[in-house]
Amino acid sequence: MKVTFKGNPVNLGGNELKVGDMAPKVNLAGNDLSEVTVGGAKDHVQIIVAVPSLDTGVCEAQTRKMNESIAGAVGMKMTVISMDLPFANGRFCATNGIQNVTTASDFRAKEFGNAYGVLISEGPMAGLLTRAIFVVGKDGKIAYKQIVAEITNEPDYEDLKNAIGQMEGVACGAKCCC
Numbered sequence: 668m669k670v671t672f673k674g675n676p677v678n679l680g681g682n683e684l685k686v687g688d689m690a691p692k693v694n695l696a697g698n699d700l701s702e703v704t705v706g707g708a709k710d711h712v713q714i715i716v717a718v719p720s721l722d723t724g725v726c727e728a729q730t731r732k733m734n735e736s737i738a739g740a741v742g743m744k745m746t747v748i749s750m751d752l753p754f755a756n757g758r759f760c761a762t763n764g765i766q767n768v769t770t771a772s773d774f775r776a777k778e779f780g781n782a783y784g785v786l787i788s789e790g791p792m793a794g795l796l797t798r799a800i801f802v803v804g805k806d807g808k809i810a811y812k813q814i815v816a817e818i819t820n821e822p823d824y825e826d827l828k829n830a831i832g833q834m835e836g837v838a839c840g841a842k843c844c845c
Contacts, residue, residue: 750780
């Protein structure tokens with residue numbers, strides 16, 4: 668997939684995953700430096716969201732929308748991942764009232780970025796994650812993938828909502844997933 672930043676092409680590093688692939692199990696740093704694990708089989712559907720930095724307007728708006736939309740959802744959990752330090756993630760959540768999604772950092776080893784193929788490998792954003800969403804079924808398989816073509820744009824929320832609506836064992840309100 669071609670990705671751009673302000674219209675300029677950007678290369679992504681790591682392993683490109685496809686729908687149907689097993690979602691790699693990856694350990695990340697939580698806001699309190701505890702371990703947060705995404706991927707693999709779980710007892711709920713996982714919505715894994717990668718953003719470059721919560722300290723940007725687009726990432727902030729996206730995370731706020733997703734936090735509001737997942738309130739009251741049953742059978743799924745959402746994790747927003749960036750390269751931001753856990754302390755900054757915690758401050759962001761406290762300041763913005765983010766309570767329905769988990770934020771996690773891939774700053775230690777860039778394990779998530781490499782395992783999911785969303786690590787920006789060159790240019791002014793090198794070392795950050797591109798904007799992407801993965802929906803992982805309870806079986807640990809990727810059921811949906813969206814890599815946003817222009818990093819400065821928000822994702823296609825309607826497409827995500829449709830994908831989640833097809834997942835078994837998930838229930839949410841009218842606002843679910845943006």
